[in-house]
Amino acid sequence: MRVVFKVVDRLLERVRVDLARPHEFAAERVGFFVCKTASLVPQGVVILAHDYRPLEDDDYLDDATVGAMMGPAAIRKALECALNNEIGMFHIHMHDHGGYPRFSRTDARESAKFVPDFWNVRPEMPHGALVVSRDSLYGMCWYPGKSEPIEISEFVVIGSPMVFVRNGQ
């Protein structure tokens, strides 16, 4: 299945600026894209980023084994957001380098733990996890009815100029 993720460049820049801010004890910051969705013909889905919800400073747990650990309040707020709106939630964090980013083993393991929880409140929507670098993106999408996440095949950053990340290129 083809999965396309679209975001306006101004919103993505806002995310990058937020994620680059230092935190008192967390090594990195995280947040969520609030997304709408549409089917593609003949098969596929396009995820459309609408807004960004950063994690509040107090919602991180002090855990030196990972770059950022979300506390229960952070998860609850994100779940509430999905419950109250017909949206998909896409977790995002940043790898501070240029070029095509990939998930670390920790990213993959932790995403697989919490992303499917969004189906408890919004089962009909795709949810996911992304990583953004200085100039590219990578991510996985959990699509309703599919047990395994799907790699996002295409990112389109809407701006002037447009940026296309297709299969890592």
Next chain:
Amino acid sequence: MNERYARQSFLGPRSEEIFKHCRACIIGLGGGGSHIVQQLAHVGIGNFLIFDADHVEDSNLNRLVGATQADVISKTPKTVVATRLIQGINPKAQIVARLEKWQESAALLRDADVIFGCVDSFSERQQIEATARRYLIPYIDIGMDVHDLGGQFAISGQVILSMPGELCMKCMGFLREDLLAHEAANYGAAGSKPQVIWPNGVLASLAVGIFVPLMTPWHRNHRRVWYLEYDGNSQTVATSNRLAHLAGTVCNHFSSLEDLGDPFWKPSNLKVA
């Protein structure tokens, strides 16, 4: 780089690949759309989605690029003329040609990287822009008009880039409630609007000139909003004064969550006949 594109290599080392994968949608394949299709094929666009419900008529031959007398006799669909034009330049181009109004298969538009609107009415422009915003697609609109000034005529036209997140055609004052209401009141009584080939060619070239740097810029002076006004009598093109008055304005017409995505979304495959 392919020898064919050597003369446009200044567009960047990845330009050929970007164009090859680009999906361009052109709505309306008449005087303006046929020019755009031809230019995009020359540039190297690899994927076309084209819509027009009409067949070639004798009255089209004053401006329809690619159409012949034989097409008039055989009542060739305009989509066939456009397909022939594209394939004659780039046989590898993928073309989805729909002999229908775009609204009949609007779901196909979701996959476009850019939409060119070459339509006559304000209401149709409004619908296309709303659809483009809903799926975060840049929309480039072109149009021309001939005004009777009593004893003489004035040719005018416009090219607008409506970019998701930026000023829309309503913000720019191009789509206004009074114009839409007037058009609705006169529905069916408009008759044939005057159209000639050279303004269509100018406006189509300006539209492609906005599109190319959006995909692969050759300069750093990127603009996110375009509203060009064409004066066909003085043969001049200028940025609309309206944009200067709108500096710093934020569009609120498509900013809500409900304006984005498929309002009838279900996690199942979508079938289009």
